[in-house]
Amino acid sequence: MNFKNKIILAPMVAITNISFRKLCSDHGADIVYSQMIDSEGFVRGNHRLADFYDEKNVVAQFLGNDADVFAECLNEVQDKVQAFDVNMGCPDSSVCKRKCGAEIMRYPKKIEKIVKKLVKKSKIPITVKIRAGYDREHINAVKIAKICEKEGVSAIAVHGRARTVNYMHPVDYSIIKKVKDAVNVPVIGNGDVVDGKSASLMFDSTGCDSIMVGRGVIGNPAVFDEIKYYLKGKKNKEVSRKKLFLQYLKYSKKYKVNFDEIKKHAQWFTKGMAGGGELRLEMNGAKDVDDLKKVYDKI
Numbered sequence: 001m002n003f004k005n006k007i008i009l010a011p012m013v014a015i016t017n018i019s020f021r022k023l024c025s026d027h028g029a030d031i032v033y034s035q036m037i038d039s040e041g042f043v044r045g046n047h048r049l050a051d052f053y054d055e056k057n058v059v060a061q062f063l064g065n066d067a068d069v070f071a072e073c074l075n076e077v078q079d080k081v082q083a084f085d086v087n088m089g090c091p092d093s094s095v096c097k098r099k100c101g102a103e104i105m106r107y108p109k110k111i112e113k114i115v116k117k118l119v120k121k122s123k124i125p126i127t128v129k130i131r132a133g134y135d136r137e138h139i140n141a142v143k144i145a146k147i148c149e150k151e152g153v154s155a156i157a158v159h160g161r162a163r164t165v166n167y168m169h170p171v172d173y174s175i176i177k178k179v180k181d182a183v184n185v186p187v188i189g190n191g192d193v194v195d196g197k198s199a200s201l202m203f204d205s206t207g208c209d210s211i212m213v214g215r216g217v218i219g220n221p222a223v224f225d226e227i228k229y230y231l232k233g234k235k236n237k238e239v240s241r242k243k244l245f246l247q248y249l250k251y252s253k254k255y256k257v258n259f260d261e262i263k264k265h266a267q268w269f270t271k272g273m274a275g276g277g278e279l280r281l282e283m284n285g286a287k288d289v290d291d292l293k294k295v296y297d298k299i
Helices: 018-026 039-043 067-077 101-106 108-121 141-150 173-182 196-206 223-231 241-254 259-268 276-284 289-296
Strands: 007-009 031-038 058-063 083-088 126-131 155-159 187-190 210-213
Touching: 007 223, 018 031, 018 241, 018 259, 031 039, 031 083, 039 058, 039 067, 058 067, 067 083, 067 108, 083 101, 083 108, 101 108, 101 126, 108 126, 108 141, 126 141, 141 155, 141 173, 155 173, 173 187, 173 196, 187 196, 196 210, 196 223, 210 223, 241 259, 241 289, 259 276, 259 289, 276 289
Parallel strands: 007 031, 007 210, 031 058, 058 083, 083 126, 126 155, 155 187, 187 210
Antiparallel strands: none
């Protein structure tokens, strides 16, 4: 898997299931990341989020802090995915209490051990997703990136905020640029990319090899095509939200996605639409797919 010059779907809990990944790929996503999968739960038999079937551009992302457990997960999925990613960026406090996610950036030796073992055991690229640092006072992305490069990762995604910096504060492009300047493996810029203009700003401000789109894709999987057209100096044709919903529904039926997930995405697709608030309220009472279709028939 080549991580240069790509527009990539970020891993997002309860969002990037296989149906949504497929939809994003249809609309220009070059690489798509799975939801964050808990490595401990996975080895105990919870494979619910490991929805890997027939994609050719998917990266499986796992959360944890034990090299042996990660290796066991890798062994289970590496014939079904194109790369394996270690989550070192989740800011959620319940995750960080377990010394996982962004909290693992406090432990460079542990990271070294994890990456070394995975690279040794893997038939596919190993990647990592990190943050600027584990808090404002400890911005250590460059140090962690150098360790990961030394141990053989194929790409490094960098979210330009420390764990304790919330989304009200703008992403720090300078830390992504510092990582890019410090390593030779592809660097993926992440944070505040929501459209073509912000994608161009990320590339220009950091020199990153690829960009990753997170919150900006929720309800708008066509943003990948929009970004690509913008970067070429062209205007993208707008895709109707109803069409996106019906495409998502087709994949959800094929891959047996549960109704609660379908309903969430159905509501998100109305984000930014005139009357979208009323449509979402109406969908709150939906009991099945037919109820959702009735709401969309009004659009």
